[in-house]
Amino acid sequence: MRDHLRAGIAVYNEGRYHAAHDAWEEYWLDLGSGDDERFLHGLIQFTAVVHHASEENWSGARGLAESAxxxxxxxxxxxxGVALADVRTFLDEAAAGPHHAATDPPTLTHDGEAIGYDALDFGATAIAAEVLAEAGRYDEAVIDAAVDRARSELDSDGGSQFTGMLFSFVRERDQRPVVYQRLRDHVELEQQKDDDVRGLFDGSG
Structure with missing residues (x-):
């Protein structure tokens, strides 16, 4: 849960309120009933409150604030590791008057730290990259392939090309389109190499 949790918190703290829930949702859907399920369900609805309020959907924000x-x-x-006092106070105030939610959403902290993208390790960065790809309408298949390549690099100590580019994709917001293009080019190049090698052995006896 830790990587999913930290990725979503960082995405939220960077102002991507709607996208943040995607880091938690897949993990949450696999949970049975219990405190972890309630916790993630509440966080997902909390980010929806902030999103609705930012869009001035006051009725949606109010109803979800009560539920969250x-x-x-x-x-x-x-x-x-997530401080809940400020979140609970915010939700109570948003349920009473959701206009407040649009102007002063709380920062989320983990282990006492208000984390952003720079605080994420590779596991959480990979999740954040997939979330940002979907939110930014980048080709998710390219990011998924880059994550797989980066994991192979880390497992084999075989370089850091894809790993470094994924960190840049997440952390360098203004350069994200450029970094994505580099990732796509490198994914296509490595795929072509794999196809060429397989072609050498096709039909061999």
């Missing part, structure tokens, strides 16, 4: 607060009530604070 119910999911988070009763959980220890912090839970899984």
């Amino acid at each position: 607060a119910e999911y988070l009530n009763g959980l220890p604070d912090p839970y899984r």
Whole structure:
């Protein structure tokens, strides 16, 4: 859960309120009932409150604020390293008057730190890259392939080309389109190499 949690927090803290839930949703959907399910359900709804408020959808923000607060009530604070006091206060205030949610959403912290993209290790960065690809309408297949290549690099200590580019894709917002193009070119080049090698042995006896 840690990588998913930190990736979503970083995406949220960078102002991508709608996209943040994608880092948590896949993990959350596989959970059975229990505190972890309630926690992620509440966080997902919390980010939806902030998103709706930023779009001035006051009725949507108010209803979700009440629901999110119910999911988070009763959980220890912090839970899984995430401080919940400010989130709960915000949700209570948003339920009473959601205009507040548009102007002063709380920063999320993990282990006492307000984390951004620079604080993410590779596992969380890979998740954030996939989230940002979907949100930014980049080809998700390219990012998925780059993540696979980067994992192979890390497993084999065989260089850091894809690993470095993935960190740049996430961390360098203004350069993201340029970095994506480099990633796509390198993915296509490596795929062509793989195809060429397979072609050498096709039909061999």
